[in-house]
Amino acid sequence: MLPRPHGGRLVNRVTPGKEKEAILAESKELPNINISKDTAVDLENIAYGVFSPLEGFMCQNDYISVLESLRLEDDTPWTIPVVLDVGREVLTEKGIKAGDTVTLAHNGKVIALLEVEDIYTFDKNVHAEKVFKTTDINHPGVVKTREMSNCLLGGKISFIQGVENPFEKYTLCPVETRILFRELGWKTVVGFQTRNAPHLGHEYVQKTALTFVDGLFINPVIGRKKKGDFRDEVILKAYEELIRNYYLKDKAVLAILRTEMRYAGPREAIFHAIIRKNFGCTHFIVGRDHAGVGNYYKPYEAQEIFNEFPDLGITPIFFKQFYYCRKCYGYVNERICPHNGDDIIPPSGTKIREMLIQGKTPPKEMMRPEVAEIILSFEKPFVE
Amino acid sequence: MGESERKYTTVSIPVQLYEKIKQRIEGTGFTSVSDYVTYVLREVLASLEEEEKEEVFSKEEEEKVKERLRALGYLD
Numbered sequence: 001m002l003p004r005p006h007g008g009r010l011v012n013r014v015t016p017g018k019e020k021e022a023i024l025a026e027s028k029e030l031p032n033i034n035i036s037k038d039t040a041v042d043l044e045n046i047a048y049g050v051f052s053p054l055e056g057f058m059c060q061n062d063y064i065s066v067l068e069s070l071r072l073e074d075d076t077p078w079t080i081p082v083v084l085d086v087g088r089e090v091l092t093e094k095g096i097k098a099g100d101t102v103t104l105a106h107n108g109k110v111i112a113l114l115e116v117e118d119i120y121t122f123d124k125n126v127h128a129e130k131v132f133k134t135t136d137i138n139h140p141g142v143v144k145t146r147e148m149s150n151c152l153l154g155g156k157i158s159f160i161q162g163v164e165n166p167f168e169k170y171t172l173c174p175v176e177t178r179i180l181f182r183e184l185g186w187k188t189v190v191g192f193q194t195r196n197a198p199h200l201g202h203e204y205v206q207k208t209a210l211t212f213v214d215g216l217f218i219n220p221v222i223g224r225k226k227k228g229d230f231r232d233e234v235i236l237k238a239y240e241e242l243i244r245n246y247y248l249k250d251k252a253v254l255a256i257l258r259t260e261m262r263y264a265g266p267r268e269a270i271f272h273a274i275i276r277k278n279f280g281c282t283h284f285i286v287g288r289d290h291a292g293v294g295n296y297y298k299p300y301e302a303q304e305i306f307n308e309f310p311d312l313g314i315t316p317i318f319f320k321q322f323y324y325c326r327k328c329y330g331y332v333n334e335r336i337c338p339h340n341g342d343d344i345i346p347p348s349g350t351k352i353r354e355m356l357i358q359g360k361t362p363p364k365e366m367m368r369p370e371v372a373e374i375i376l377s378f379e380k381p382f383v384e
Numbered sequence: 385m386g387e388s389e390r391k392y393t394t395v396s397i398p399v400q401l402y403e404k405i406k407q408r409i410e411g412t413g414f415t416s417v418s419d420y421v422t423y424v425l426r427e428v429l430a431s432l433e434e435e436e437k438e439e440v441f442s443k444e445e446e447e448k449v450k451e452r453l454r455a456l457g458y459l460d
Binding site for chain 2: 309
């Protein structure tokens with residue numbers, strides 16, 4: 001049986017169609033706060049239950065609890081603050097206070113209403129240290145934290161309309177994935193998080209996990225990423241090609257997760273697992289350096305953190321890195337292969353990237369030729 | 385925001401049980417009986433919740449969803 005959503009039920013904060021027009025008309029009288037595209041997309045995640053049990057942006061009690069205890073105030077596991085930052089001057093200028101309802105708009109389009117329950121300040125250094133385990137300004141999460149405004153607004157949202165989504169056909173909400181999994185006859189589903197085009201290491205991790213469950217849910221993160229990461233459309237086209245050529249049709253589903261990468265390592269691994277639980281996954285793959293960047297986290301720290309959450313409600317599956325072994329004649333990992341040195345060819349992401357940048361096809365022991373061909377068909381496959 | 389701001393309350397357990405747990409957690413990652421008891425209780429509650437029934441969707445909602453899934457090629 002698929003797991004219950006995190007916190008017990010799928011949140012739905014979407015305003016029904018017939019009420020939208022009236023709310024939009026009334027909202028003209030309300031104070032407005034402009035939000036970024038990332039925030040607008042996360043509003044959609046809240047509204048459609050991807051971030052269940054969150055019904056809006058965190059109030060101070062939840063925010064502090066998440067920083068300190070990696071749990072919401074009611075003890076539900078939750079590791080990444082989901083907050084709305086607004087400048088004090090904006091609040092003063094518009095006279096916004098707790099108890100008000102405001103509109104949240106992006107590029108002049110009202111995305112949602114927010115019932116302001118709480119307005120509070122926060123310490124950016126404490127935030128960065130707790131979430132990213134560093135205050136180093138070379139960490140992308142720290143950079144973003146430092147750019148945040150000084151006040152946080154908490155409260156429930158009512159979602160009205162989303163921002164443009166160029167990947168609509170790959171976008172499924174938890175209600176849809178849960179019904180899809182059931183229709184496919186899947187009782188156990190393993191979720192795979194990625195921000196990369198697939199190489200053979202990824203494929204073997206997925207297929208090894210798939211050996212023990214009914215279905216595989218490949219769920220790439222689509223959204224703001226750092227320079228040098230694969231562009232979103234490249235990841236999707238590469239996966240489509242891989243699935244078409246090398247997966248059983250009724251065993252793998254590809255759909256996207258629209259949110260930004262936080263690069264918060266272990267904390268983000270838990271966050272990613274919770275999201276996949278909401279999509280209906282029973283299992284979640286955690287590999288080496290999950291959601292990591294640079295050397296801020298130990299290689300398997302994102303696996304170790306799961307020990308603190310016996311009540312997460314989704315089973316993590318931990319993997320060591322897979323590699324090709326010339327002596328074993330196949331893809332293996334250090335738990336099953338006694339060889340080393342020249343016998344092994346690890347599918348190094350850095351090496352693959354370098355070759356692709358030079359327009360070269362990586363060796364077939366690292367990447368499927370069909371996948372490489374797709375990537376090379378793009379003029380600019382990487383974020384610049 | 386320090387340790388002191390975490391919220392805790394006291395629960396009583398028999399002294400013999402306390403001593404037994406204290407011995408059990410020696411050499412493990414648990415640094416206190418409280419940590420161990422919290423872990424075990426969370427595990428028990430989680431497994432109880434697992435046994436509860438999955439939520440169901442209305443027929444109308446299901447049909448609408450299936451229609452979209454078919455249109456997108458996820459279902460035949």
